[in-house]
Amino acid sequence: MSTSSSCPKPKFRRGEIISGFEVVKKLGSGGFGAVYQVRKHGVELALKTEFVDENEEQTLKNEVHMLRLMQWSDSFCRLYTAKRLVWNCQQVNIIVMTLCDRPLSRLRRMMPKRHFSKSTAARLSFQLLEAIRDLHHTGILHRDVKASNCGWHASSRRILLFDLGFSRKYLELDETKSQMRHRSARQSAGFMGTSKYCSVFAHEELDQGRRDDLWAWLYSTVEFFLGTLPWAAEEKTILVSIQKKKVGKKLFLKCPREIVLIYEHVRQLKFESCPDYSLMFALFHQMFTRFEIDQSDPLDFEEGSAHFDKYYKDQRSESEDEEKETEETSFEDLSGVEMDEVHKSVKEEDKKFGRIAAGFNRALTRLINVKNDLFEA
Numbered sequence: 001m002s003t004s005s006s007c008p009k010p011k012f013r014r015g016e017i018i019s020g021f022e023v024v025k026k027l028g029s030g031g032f033g034a035v036y037q038v039r040k041h042g043v044e045l046a047l048k049t050e051f052v053d054e055n056e057e058q059t060l061k062n063e064v065h066m067l068r069l070m071q072w073s074d075s076f077c078r079l080y081t082a083k084r085l086v087w088n089c090q091q092v093n094i095i096v097m098t099l100c101d102r103p104l105s106r107l108r109r110m111m112p113k114r115h116f117s118k119s120t121a122a123r124l125s126f127q128l129l130e131a132i133r134d135l136h137h138t139g140i141l142h143r144d145v146k147a148s149n150c151g152w153h154a155s156s157r158r159i160l161l162f163d164l165g166f167s168r169k170y171l172e173l174d175e176t177k178s179q180m181r182h183r184s185a186r187q188s189a190g191f192m193g194t195s196k197y198c199s200v201f202a203h204e205e206l207d208q209g210r211r212d213d214l215w216a217w218l219y220s221t222v223e224f225f226l227g228t229l230p231w232a233a234e235e236k237t238i239l240v241s242i243q244k245k246k247v248g249k250k251l252f253l254k255c256p257r258e259i260v261l262i263y264e265h266v267r268q269l270k271f272e273s274c275p276d277y278s279l280m281f282a283l284f285h286q287m288f289t290r291f292e293i294d295q296s297d298p299l300d301f302e303e304g305s306a307h308f309d310k311y312y313k314d315q316r317s318e319s320e321d322e323e324k325e326t327e328e329t330s331f332e333d334l335s336g337v338e339m340d341e342v343h344k345s346v347k348e349e350d351k352k353f354g355r356i357a358a359g360f361n362r363a364l365t366r367l368i369n370v371k372n373d374l375f376e377a
């Protein structure tokens with residue numbers, strides 16, 4: 001098990017040209033990779049990179065594979081290129097994707113009580129749920145849902161869910177029936193996720209299913225509405241887990257009542273259960289009507305909102321050090337992720353994960369001219 005910021009990452013200089021992309025600035029770094037803002041032909045994009053070490057995990061291999069499968073959905077970054085190249089005599093993987101404006105976690109912390117208005121919280125939570133539904137419909141679990149893994153994409157007015165490095169397919173092909181089935185639970189899956197947001201099942205290192213992404217979404221939603229979680233200052237993971245078990249429904253009572261009903265649905269889901277997304281979206285629509293939320297109204301951080309001039313307009317980006325909340329992220333032993341699978345035929349994988357998604361994916365791939373070397377040396 002390794003923790004955030006534990007491995008060295010390529011350090012690109014401002015103005016340096018990486019595979020035709022000019023480095024503008026560093027946006028941040030995570031457990032395994034660093035993310036830079038880059039430019040090509042006047043278009044600003046995000047470039048994520050990691051060193052290639054055959055003995056270590058290469059999460060970008062997994063990320064690019066999953067991101068390719070998600071090209072049909074509006075809730076994920078467009079993938080422009082994915083390559084392995086030599087930089088300063090070392091091999092690095094890079095992926096270039098849509099540039100988001102700011103992570104949601106930072107936008108939330110810029111509000112005075114660190115929570116969004118009801119209208120913004122409801123709409124952002126809804127969009128994040130859409131992203132999770134799309135991922136699940138493609139047969140993938142995220143396993144680290146949280147606001148710092150979401151970026152705001154201003155021109156489309158959408159949340160984009162990123163950081164798919166630790167996502168995993170939960171479906172497998174049942175050869176005898178020629179249809180997909182849920183993978184059976186592994187005995188011990190290791191810890192995966194972020195202690196502050198993960199489900200109590202993830203704390204117990206049980207294998208994760210769709211319900212676990214929804215638990216992380218629920219805890220993130222509480223933060224959108226209320227600005228904090230009761231265990232925010234708790235450093236010991238075991239005590240976080242105990243608090244989560246103890247608080248139960250009480251945690252959601254200060255949120256809109258529809259969130260309480262969604263909690264009631266999520267809490268009865270089993271490892272293999274298929275969540276009732278329609279029910280959850282219907283409850284959101286009920287909430288939008290009750291609060292008279294108009295989708296075209298500006299969100300708190302958009303020009304025209306009551307908060308924009310006061311809290312967002314002149315705020316420069318926080319520095320990389322300040323932007324990281326005290327969220328310890330730990331990862332399981334990645335041997336379970338089967339990185340070698342990435343090298344197998346993408347077409348074969350697409351077939352497994354549904355003709356519709358694959359059709360969109362292929363059409364989009366042609367449109368955006370993805371250079372698909374998938375890190376093959």
Ligand SMILES: Nc1ncnc2c1ncn2[C@@H]1O[C@H](COP(=O)(O)OP(=O)(O)OP(=O)(O)O)[C@@H](O)[C@H]1O
Pocket residue numbers: 004005027028029030031032033034035046077097098099100101102103144148149151162163323329
């Ligand atoms: N497409 C993107 N556009 C803009 N910023 C991005 C994009 N992808 C990632 N970032 C930012 O880059 C930083 C590093 O992201 P990354 O996904 O590598 O790590 P992380 O989520 O911070 O950490 P970890 O991987 O350990 O969970 C984060 O601040 C994230 O908001």
